[in-house]
Amino acid sequence: MCMCQSSKYPFIVGRCLFNKQKFYCSKVAGKNKLGLKLGLGIGCPTLIILILSIYVFRRRCKQKYASSNFLRQKTSSDHSSKSDLESSSTACFGLPIFSYAELAEATNNFDDEKELGDGGFGTVYYGKLRDGREVAIKRLYQHNYRRLQQFINEVEILTRLRHKNLVSLYGCTSRRSRELLLVYEFIANGTVADHLHGNLAQSGSLTWPIRMSVAIETASALAYLHASDIIHRDVKTNNILLDDNFCVKVADFGLSRLFPNDVTHISTAPQGTPGYVDPEYHQCYQLTEKSDVYSFGVVLVELISSMPAIDITRHRHEINLANLAINKIQKCAFDELIDPNLGYKSDEEVTRRTTLVAELAFRCLQQEKEKRPSMEEVSEELQRIQSEDYKLENVQEDEHTDSEVPISSLPPPSPPTGDQIALLKNIRLPASPVSVTDKWISQRTTPSASV
Template sequence: MKYPRLLLRLLLLSLPAVLVLAAADDLPAHLPGCPSTCGNVDIPYPFGIGDQCAIHSGFNITCAPVNGTERPYKGAFEVTKISVPDAKAWMKMGISWRCYGQTDTRNMREYSLWQNFTNTHFRFSQDDNKIFVIGCNTTGYMTTLSYVLGCYSTCSREPPTNGSCSGAGCCKVDLPKDQVYLRAFFNEYYNTSTGCSYIIVMEEKEFSYSTTYSYSTNFWNAYKGQVPVVMDWIIRRRTCEASKKNTSSYACVSNNSECVDASDTNGRAAYRCKCQDGYQGNPYIKGGCTDIDECLHQDTTDSCAHRGGTCLNTQGNFPCLCPQGKQMINDKCISNQKSSSWVMPVVGASVGLVVLVVTITCAYLIQERRKLQHIKQRYFQQHGGMLLFEEIKSHQGIAFKIFSEAELQEATDKFNERGVLGHGGHGTVYKGLLAGNVEVAVKRCMSIDEQHKKEFGKEMLILSQINHKNIVKLFGCCLEVEVPMLVYEFIPNGTLFQLIHGNHGRQISLATRMQIAHQSAEALAYLHSWASPPILHGDVKSSNILIDRDYTAKVSDFGASILAPTDESQFVTIVQGTCGYLDPEYMQTCQLTNKSDVYSFGVVLLELLTRKKPFNLDGPEHEKSLALRFISVTKEDKLEEILDDQIMNDENMEVLEEVAELAKQCLEMSGVNRPSMREVSKRLHRLRKEMQHPWAQQNPEEMQHPIHRRILHRPTI
């Protein structure tokens, strides 16, 4: 079979490129003079062993002898595999364990660890890893920089089975995206296992549960004390656009490579490199991305042969060439007849084909639009939209609207990232502008459980009727999407967290702090005691308290809350909340109550008193938790050590001590010993009145309260 002269010229012209590519295939994946392996592990560039062998210090690898065999380490972690195309590294990491004596459960030993990759170029892969808790009657959890993630495994409800990790002897939790810090904890009060319990973060496909793991050290022995973990990595912390301008440090140096924008754990810009489609190799080395010869693959050659042609490899692609006298028509090699008799039929067929394609495309688009409308309708009904719509019609005067997805897309400029007001554990909030220039906050929730799906319409109707000056008004919702969206009034002056922790040096008087505390307590007391049915907030924290122009506090984000439970159906296996504010009793029982909100509010009171964050990773061990540090200093009668200097003076000390005492009661370990939000609100109201009129006659009934007796009988100094 002979090819035309043009094809022969093409082959001759492509021969030098083929020779260059053949040479490129032999290019090393590491820098000249640098070791390419450590033991039996390949160390590709940008990683390197020794000085000047890595792209920068963040990718230095140490090759150390262990039991006579060299092994690569990144810091304290053994590296078992590195993938440049996937930007992943496999490492071995430790196991957190707790073991009890076989005859005496008081004979307990444990080891808890944490992994901290802050300020490195690595983060835990969300796609590959899971958090596993192994053991009978074991509650385990891990803290990240922003979340508390955990679950409860039990052997009493159903017997464990090999290979399965579904809550019986083993449970697992998804990792949030871009995490660099994980610390393991066993629940101090809810573990009753008589064998061993474990908490690990591990590559999911490498884990297989055995029923022997919960009663012995078999799990530790099976993995020899270390489990495989997959880490994603970025090459540098800046955008692709900014990196390309600095040619001296730009990492994507190979021809046919491209830059991929990413982000680090703090949401800052970052990037990595990859070879373009049709190429493979190492984009961090000059000439590292080489052409993929698709014609070497049997599937490609068979596909060309089926069409009557021959595969010819070209740079980044491959054509199927027809033999002389034929041309590719409708994906087949067809004889090229000289007679003009074929022209009209071919033209007619081409026109017909175009008409057919246009007709099919239009029909497809109409069908897809109908399918999308059907999906939106299904979501609307699934979330109780018809019930909510009928209820709104029957209740005159309810200012609540069911928005369409298109309305909220237009209001938020298609949920533009520039309009993001904040990120939370339940979703992202965007600023929006409705028709009539009405400013709103639109919350896109990340997920919703099955129980909430069934009750969503009814709960929205209840939440829409909440009318309190210190609660952010819920304007409406969108139900025609998989996870409903909520529309709130827009509060312009940010959150309480920003007010007290922002680096602006602003003076905040005690009167202002007391006003914010009292108004926030009023709002929570309303939700607990006057809403019908009562509503549990579930995520009370300073970033969920918004501040208006006159420092009026408005509690927000209660749309992700739950109605007060009437039975044990609210028992959950995964504890959710914000690190530093979580009620320890909720973590033990997995059951949210109104006293859980009281505990979290106690932490907010501490923030107002101390101007310190509820959880400080950078502090000493005994100062990481604000609540624990507060309890410690009050026991030692050293309250002054933790109070904010701006408000600590002789005139304020009595009020500060009373508020501190109230916070201490809110932080009681047992919920029954905590006051209700209604009591908290009354006591803050009384303290504000005393600050305004310290000489005012006290209510005789209030005088009987222990706090009042302490004020009246305080010895003079």
Template structure:
């Protein structure tokens, strides 16, 4: 490990910090700053500084300079009669409620994930706090039910939750049960760091478990594996990390590893918030000195009726190189995954996390194990940290309250502004009604001139940068859509019109005032993309139009929102049609036509403008299909302009695992051929109908590109073709298609074809498919002898390249119905070709 280099964390650019409000997690997650609100010292008029947090006495409600909070039906303040020095002064007071009461916090009216901590300590007082029984709810979610704060260790109880909400006032309700009462010592409410807990990318353990549509995550365990207990002072956002010793089933199966010489080599600024440095500088690894190697197992008591989200933290501090150690991780003995750092990070001592959604089990015990893999000679395994969060599905009724009884200066001002906002909405509604009677084409609508909705700044972040950092031309403002209009189009983001979730956020189906159906992509908290991707998408799509590229209708960046509005693609993603059992399976001819369309869109990006564009995230989820199964390439948030003179762009590696060009990954030099490689992976995905990375398969089959090429070289490619289309494919069409994919996947980017050549080859494969159709299984063997068909010797026509250029250039001038590359075949002499 002596060879590991130190890692320097670059400071965040100050202007970016000024532009981004920390309360909006769906902006750049790297702009997250430590919060200064809300930290409440309950039952007191004194402020308490506790581990660089200033807890404001709740009797000083409305006193925060950065916002205000207040409580309703304040109950009674009580003090600890002993005031033991063993606890923080934060636990010297509490507030008791004999009837339902609430704290309300002024927040941004945007979708935000909050971290909520509730502190309870049953100190000595005339009222025995340990006898309290009560419920706690927040913004429509039940957090604690029939809760009592008894703690045998005479230590404070801290309950921690992650919940996503959109409200101008975040409320926490305390509801006593029957003749009992409720109490609380301290409250923390602040936007969560970009830890990005997400169900979408998590591995599923227990196939029958259905994730609740509305849920809250409650932290149950947070473990520093192999290390000491970490107090809140040692964590960026004041989390507690326990040691793992008490959870180990057999202690002599593991040894402790430590690496304190350097900070972990974080791959992104976001990952620094996942866990403290100390978690990644220690680990448990297998005890190789035992006569017989055994898996390391940790056991945890969990709610047997609930699902859980498990996050495993890894940082390879024990290997001598990145790609020598592979090992297995097991959950409840019925799920295993082979893990290698190579798939997640680019260097040793670089942290990464893997998430699992674990269904409920009757035993109420969750066992997590690591052990050696049979695919490597290195027999070891390691783990740095664990988090287990319960997935809570409990909705709570929030009573309506008359806030006029609560007076504070910030709230009075807010009420006045609210009246003005209401008037603005009414005026805006009048104009919207007028517009409804006079619809305009979507491409030419003047949405940017509508009155702004709400109190957000009228300054547009989109005017600040381009794809290369230069100012954006003002004409883009003509695409701007007001937030009010988007709310109308999506019925206020009704879950019933939710189409899906992606890395950027939720996608909704909407209908504009002129009747145009659109897809509305709204950034969400903890998404993997941020402001630069948002700006890049607008810059790219505002300048290009092509039949095989998704069109941008407009955007909205009011009130810290980042919303993109596209033409609606009726059939969804190509990935959906490859894998979903609920959708009709695509025929081989349809798949070929979709691949040709997508290749045409990419070819236009590369060559159809004065300065080409590299997509950088070509994959099956970014190829959409309209009602006629016409393919259109989408999602340009990671795109880069090609250099004017150089052959490549030097850039940080971005993309999607499995589709990523290995040459780009190694050299960090991006070229158009990187898109070609990714498209080659898509071709194999279309052919084989299996994920590009499948961790449940043996190691040699895990990566689709590697596995398919091995099968092709052994003459076994037909064995891994999607069974649904295996009987449809003409052997010559399959041969040409697989050759095309193989050329795209060349290790040396200079040997890969241009997209124009890929189109030509795919069109050729389509013609071969249509020239002779294989017999169906039930047909007589004498009816057709497709195997007798000989692949024609067709030479490349010199003018083909220019044909594509003319086709794409015509699109720039406004021809939105460009012809496909099938015109090429008018120059070929193939019998029975169209």
């Protein structure tokens, strides 16, 4: 058998013969085509497989190189603020982005002596930026998914809010930063709690007119939040800041939650501060804006009494200030609740207004949320108490005398009577927990709407 060339076929498979001193091929019929078919049938698939193998190998090598290069860049960005995509010219939700290095420098590397306080989600430090601005820097505890979502939520909320009695947000760090930081305006005059029963209480700076303004401005800020579909969730005197002119700045939206417009509550785990938490919240784990109303009722009682929301030195049934206030108001014992240093009994106007504020707090502290007023109603009521409206109403309804009768001769309004007091006297209040984790004794069975 041999392969040779002929005029008809380039190469043929045949039998080699010798004739007249010359070799020639005698073609074996059909075998040349079979060999060609076998060659193509085996060679082509093998070639294709080889090409695909080379392609896959080279692609994997490229992916491995790209992945290692990305990790090197990410590691470098975590340890270097310069590669953190942070600069003052960059904006997140329209806010300036601060580098971690700049904020660490502003707080002396988050020195403990710069610490202003802490909350449920982070610690707040005093800092001074390179441009001379004094700021409060909120440092979230951990850079995990929950904290990242909280960070994004808080930034998004604050960028949409514009109210003179809400603390301003100057900026934040990038979400790619090694830590999540929020930069607020610094309010230098402390909190309402500091002035009521803290290290600034002895100064006597919170006179009754200032306390009345604090109540009005705080109510206005909370009503604005509710109108924006936002629940504060941690209303307390420690979160009400005062500037040098004693104007209110409501702070700490760390527990804020947006709620959808098509639902009436948000079901969630209990959060807040003992002494301020809505008792229905503990029963049903349902959060509404009326929870803020309850907490604000406690703030009102603090303003008129100068007592803290929780005091374990008081009688066990009055450790919680809300319970103490309801008990005193039910008995019309305003003199046992209102701070005499404000001018109660000695100043007629102070006596009248503090009594009216006590009655309003009484309504805010109702056990059932449906019986509490809205924050908008609370805000309007406080403004009426501050204005002359109540004075004119008392003249017309209580005295029914000529307009020439001097207002100064009118006695202070009587304590709440009638249906309002009768209703509250029939309410048996549950024991008051002093811890957020303690449970209130439920007077009714209300299923939780947890999803």
